[in-house]
Amino acid sequence: MEQLEIPSDDYINPGHLGCPGCGASIAMKLALKALGEKTIVVIPASCWGVLAAPYPQSSLDVPILHTAFAAAGAAASGIRAALDLRGDTETTVLSWAGDGGTFDIGFQSLSGAVERNEDCLFVCYDNEAYMNTGVQRSSATPFGTQTTTTPGQDWKKTRKKNIVEALAAHRIPYAATANVAFPEDMIRKFQKAKGLKGGSRFIHVLASCPTGWRVPSEMSVKVSRLAVQTNVFPLYEVQDGTTYILNYKGNRGVKDYLQLQGRFKHLTDEQIDQIQIQVDEDWDLLLKKVG
């Protein structure tokens, strides 16, 4: 993997309201390092609605427009339209939504925006459940997960929605995955997305959540790294919806990833094997697309 220098500028301030070890806050830090000060951020209801701080404060040194849960894609489109009319085509409009605001309630607005090929960067920071409201399942929650709405033996029995495939199917210029444990790769992707102006770009960032995943906060980055090393969360890019580039090949078993997390601790070895089969299936499918 290519090594880049991490830009020293920071646009996130100490004192934000993230939990210790919050992957979503690391993700924002890295994203803004790559995008720079000419960025306007749209945040729908989500953990980041809290992390960004209440009135009259802001934890970011770039403008933020907070919007309703379902509305990030549309709000970003409106800002883009206005900036273009004012002659500002340079500023990046960054839609920064959680998995609820991307996979679930925000999906329609996002699909509409990317179908129009809006000149915005749409990011999903995915912590795989409604963490801000107390860990309820979303359609980004993986098979096998216990949440407060999939408790006990009613752990989630359906698979995680493949959001990158859904976005790539819109044939947008750029879709990619990124992970806070691979900062050079993540920054390169955000810089690449920034440069691909004129159309919709989508980046799916895995945002580890010590609170909801039930891991110690100091394990946040390690568990993120394991998601990639076990191919649970592969790092790849899709150009124009058809050209796939793989950035990393993992070779570890899913158990290494699952066993660190309290949300999976109820799983039997058979169930873990079942997850391994699912991950292998998805990995093989991805390799075929990469060619």
Add this chain to the structure above:
Amino acid sequence: MKKVLEGSHAVSEAVRLARVQVISAYPITPQTHIVEAISEYCANGTLNARFLCVESEHSAMAAVIGAASSGVRVFTATSSHGLAYMHELLHWTSGARLPIVMADVNRALGPGWNIWLDQTDSLSQRDTGWIQLYCEDGQEVLDTTLQAFRLAESVNLPVMVVLDAFFLSHTYEPVEVPDQEQVDQFLPPLSPRIQLDTANPFAIYQMVAPSAYMEMRYNIQVAMEQVTSRFSEIEDEFEAIFGRKHGPLEAVQCEDAEIILATAGTTASTCRHVIADLRDKGEKVGLLKLKMFRPYPTDQIRRHLGHAQKVAVIDRNFSFGASGIFAQEIKSALCNTDVRPAVFGYVAGLGGRDVTPQTLEEIYRQTKTSKIPKDESVWIELNQELVESWSN
């Protein structure tokens, strides 16, 4: 220049003349003609604007909120289910203090599916913090839409211009379409209160604690309280340039009237003919046309109605478990006055059913012959046979 325009196109012409910069909308009958014409203006360069053809009304409002927060003049239009679908963001708009103008073509809500006139869609948005202005004809629609931008931008509140489905949206009438130069004189370019700017970063519409939320709500009410006087000043300026004025409400022959009919929208036009006929027959009858619904012009309602013996309110809307909504509001405006008329509430013409001169004459006759009003609304021209067939 006088043109023969349908009501919907009177809105579109006003949007063109207002030099709106971002329009976002989703199709819904009977609003569609408004945005079809606007998209045509954008496509042929008549209007230097971006038309965002989004995937839902929720997104339409979210998009214009984003654009308005970035310092440009915006517009959207909808009807009925579309307005209901936007509801969350109607609150967002007023809370964000954005000068957004929207046309709502009053249409019934399903089920059953019904695309015809009913005012319940907009009236059930009364607590969202939007100024609401109900129009009677094509000229008033065009003029009010232009005034709406001035009003919205002077008090930093959103304005809904409301027009009846089909009876107004699809009816062609001669409309005076002003020159661009005159409109530019009346409506200068937007000078935005806030504008997202990377050189001056700040967060907007964020979380707020109980220690400040209530003050933010109070400030919306303070702005609302300025609307009546601001609207009057804006109308005076409009009249000085264009020679026309409609008023926040209009009293027709109310001074000596014993019975006053009160209604909003195109029904007011039918009422004008009915009261003229009744006056010819020696009846002391007047009309109060209701235009501004939010903020509610309580003082003027009291002034025009206070001396009458009876008021007959014709509501083409209904609040289930209560009454017609305009009747409810008129009662509330009058309740703390010493001398007040009896208020008779009639529900008529829901879901596009005609309200004919005969209907209104019957309402007048019932009001005249009844000593005291019923507590509940009187439903006019109900097909009792049909109602009873469903009760079996």
